[in-house]
């Protein structure tokens with residue numbers, strides 16, 4: 001696209017946080033290699049062995065809160081774009097980390113939930129969370145232990161914010177997928193939904209995926225994301 005777009009939707013996946021030190025899911029040494037998905041990322045897994053599931057997310061949360069994990073230039077570039085862009089911009093992330101917020105993004109939807117939140121199984125109330133969660137953790141609303149779960153969308157559950165996301169996809173004139181393998185529905189189908197209204201679709205990834213976008217740009221997110229979004233703001237520069 002050579003002109004400045006009016007409406008942009010970007011979708012991020014684990015690849016954008018890889019250079020910040022957070023493992024992706026499907027790499028050879030990725031999270032799903034060492035932790036069976038059915039055991040740690042399904043409602044059935046949680047029913048069967050809650051301590052295992054709590055510990056899986058406790059480890060992820062502890063890592064996220066450690067000093068080593070920081071936003072990288074790709075997160076910063078998206079926040080800068082949101083700040084400087086005159087049109088409408090929605091950032092949708094599949095990531096459960098808080099690196100987009102820490103970089104300064106505001107119009108952001110976490111479709112797969114957030115590591116730093118927990119949810120009451122009875123009331124569905126959502127609370128901030130920075131500590132470990134376990135069977136003894138007492139819920140703030142029911143005051144009983146064992147009623148809390150990580151505020152994460154597990155396989156078989158409906159992602160969050162789908163109405164808002166679909167509305168933005170149907171109205172956008174450019175859709176950009178960043179650092180996602182396109183293995184998980186419905187996010188994997190967003191580029192096709194955006195195309196219905198003839199949006200240009202772009203993939204920024206370290207390597208080729210199976211999805212066929214109009215444009216593919218390959219390289220590490222910390223390099224390709226700042227360069228891509230800068231030329232979107234200033235096409236002639």
Ligand code: OAD
Nearest residue numbers: 013014015018024025026094179180181184205206220221
């Ligand atoms: P994946 O692990 O499936 O894919 C990560 C993608 O990032 C791959 O396509 C890599 O090529 C790419 N990548 C890796 N390093 C990169 C870098 N430095 N720069 C750019 N790209 C890079 O992760 P997701 O697609 O995010 O869901 O996975 C989608 C969902 O599957 C996750 O949200 C999670 C998981 O199951 C839930 O847990 C509900």
